[in-house]
Amino acid sequence: MKHFYSVIILPVLVALTLAGCAMNSFAPATSSKAGSPNAESAAGKAIIPDSKEWEPLGKTRTGDCYYKVKRTDDASNIVTVSTYKIVTDDYRKNTIEKLNKLHPDLSKNYENFDHNIRVDEIDCKNKRYRMKEIVDYDNQGQVLRVNPHHDQEWQHIPILTGLDKLRQKLCEPEVKPAEPKKPSLLKKLFKKKK
8 A cells, every 4th residue: 555655656656846946947156155045944934955955046936946956977977956945935835735645644744844855867968857866855854755767768958948957057167258369578668669
């Protein structure tokens, strides 16, 4: 019976998470510090990620998002990245409503749903990704649910999504314009006077 519930609940949670950071486009981050957004959870202040570890990524309709690179494999051009999303009240309520229909006992735990951390691999060269894991947390930092995604197929990264913005940030670093060349000192010394 437990296996039956996990078969039903897992796709629902995956669908809800895909509607979050990775698949939504981002608004510009409201602050340059990760510890300053004004996000509220159901029981008070949301758990803000450590600004020494997490970089702000932006806001989506489902919550404020942050990211950190876990690993970069230059040989395969694959970046492993974690995305931390502080969920909005609407996202929390939507999650609870969907879980209520399938498994009321699990939905009660989600009344204090605060944030989730999603781990993805991004194939920079081929503009693809595959989800590795999603972990939901309550407002005390306790794990609500771990959703591992073993042997996931590579998926194309849709353009104009948060995942595409993250790919651009990690795979296509900003190229600074080249400074204009200054005449060498020797040319100045040997320059003919008119």
